Amino acid sequence: MKLSYVVDLKHEDHEWSAGxxxxxxxxxxGVFSVGRAFAVMNGRSDAGIRLxxxxxxxxxxSGSWRDIGAGEFAVSGNDDLSESMFFAGRHEEFKxxxxxxxxxxxVGGPKASERKAELSKLANDVLNYYSxxxxxxxxxxxxxSLDKILVVVNPGPSTDGEVIGNHISMILDTSGDPMGALFSRFIFAHEFFHLWNGKSFYPASTDEEWFKExxxxxxxxxxxxKAxxxxxxxxxxxxxxLFFQRYSNDEAYGKKAISEVSSGDDKHRHWGMIYGGGMFAGICRDVTIRKATAGGKSLDDVITGLFKDFGGSSEGYSRNELVSRIDKLSIGSERFLxxxxxxxxxxxxxxCLRDAGLDATITDGxxxxxRKANESPEEKARIAAMFGGSE
Ligand SMILES: [Zn+2]
Incomplete structure (x- = not known):
């Protein structure tokens, strides 16, 4: 049986809610689409699908599936078909x-070849750091499967990013707005980090979204x-x-636990708590571990230890597993968390930032x-280890 149908691509004309x-x-x-928008599935997860x-x-x-040459792709099953994306057109491609x-x-758009050089450097630098x-x-x-990741980048009216499966679609505001450019790099590097923290190893419960996000x-x-x-x-x-404002203006700030607002729709409503507050909790533990071990250990040891012990397994790490690993490196962390x-x-x-050796204050929200005028050598080294760049 052969089924023919037309896919309407006027999706962008409508104001959709987030997601x-x-x-x-x-x-x-060219044309961008995701597998779930054009593929009709019969409910069976067939192996050996060819596109x-x-x-x-x-x-x-440029498709997210395995490229088998001659314009064909091999799809490993329904998930690979639905959790996918592609761009078809006259765009630039690189690996x-x-x-x-x-x-x-x-990479599409009038300035695709310029953007290609910049993105290639960023991707290599970020990948070198993470790996x-x-x-x-x-x-x-x-x-x-985490061995092929498609990143589609096109200009558009405002910076945006979306993830489907392991694949990333980014819309870049090309008006030259520096915040837009920073935001798009943030989306890319954040989603890319999830290939380890979130996909290779992941929490057993949403209570640990603070650590994942x-x-x-x-x-x-x-x-x-570093890039x-x-x-x-x-x-x-x-x-x-971004982070402190979203965190401190979150309606749950100081009223509810981060873990309490981390599941389902709450997670997106309380972005500031999980993505902002969770980041600050991580920075706080990093400072404490570095101080408790005279710079010998850091949050890096916690996160790489989880990768070593849980990476590639079908078991998520528990709250106790996470908290006890942090507490072991800095007694008192369990209470803090x-x-x-x-x-x-x-x-x-x-x-926490003052503990690290920075001049940090919260005034009027x-x-x-x-940086402090007279940092001690220890503070200087700690700040470089935590926040150091390429300069
Ligand atoms: Zn994320």
Whole structure:
């Protein structure tokens, strides 16, 4: 039996609520879509599905599936079909590879070739930091796959990012707005970090979303510092302007525990708590571990230890597993987390940053962070280890 149908690509003409706003769009140079928008599935997860695209002359197809040549893709089952995306058109394509791991970029728009050089450098720098930190590439749990990631980048009216499966679609505001450019790099580096923290290993319960999302933001910031695309001043600005403002203005701030608002729809309603407060809780524990071990250990040891012990397994880590690993490196951390993550106390980020050796204050709802005039050598080394960049 043969089924023919037409897919309407006017999706962008409608105001969608968050979450499904990027399922298809059309540009002068091509078409973006996600598997779930065009594939009709019969309910059976068939292996051995082949996809073939017939496109106009001069077009190419960048798809998230395994490329088997001659314009065909091999699909491993229904999940691979629905959790997928592609861009078909006259766009630029490039790969960043490490062994079996492939990051495939599809970059469209009038300035695609310029953007390609910049994205390639960013992807390589970020990948080098993450793979160096974890000592290897992502490890997929049984039945999953983390070895091919598609990143589609196109210009559009405002910066936006969306993730489907392991694949990332980014819309870049090309008006030259520096916040838009920073935001898009943040989305990319955050989602990329999830290939380890979130996909290779993951929490058993949503109570630990603070570690999956918030701590990923901390490492995203570190990655952008190392890639030379985030100055120290800009980082301190983002800590307040984005994270502290979203955190301290969250209606649950100081009233509910971060873990209490981390499940389902709450997670998106309380972005500030999980992504902001969770990041600050991670920074606080990093400072404490570094001080307790005279710089010998850090939050890196916690996160890489989870990768080592849980990476690629079908078992999520428990709250006790996470908390006891942190507490083991810095006695008192269990109490801190019980108070500020699993309890309603606000994360004292100004105190933690001062502990690190920075000049940090919260005045009139603003978190101000600066370097101190006379840092001790220990403070200087700690700040460099936590927030150091390429400069
Ligand atoms: Zn995330």
């Amino acid at each position: 499904i706003d990027g399922s298809s769009y059309v540009r002068d140079w 073939r695209f017939e496109v106009p002359d001069g077009w190419r197809v 960043v590879r490490r062994g079996e791991f492939e990051l495939l970029f599809a 160096g930190l974890f000592g290897g590439m992502p490890k997929a749990p049984p039945g999953a 918030g701590v990923s933001n901390y490492y995203t910031m570190k990655a952008l510092r 030379g695309v985030l100055t120290e001043e800009a980082m301190f600005g983002v800590m307040n302007g 019980n108070d500020h993550v699993y309890g309603a106390g606000a994360v004292p980020i100004d105190v 603003t978190l101000s962070v600066k």
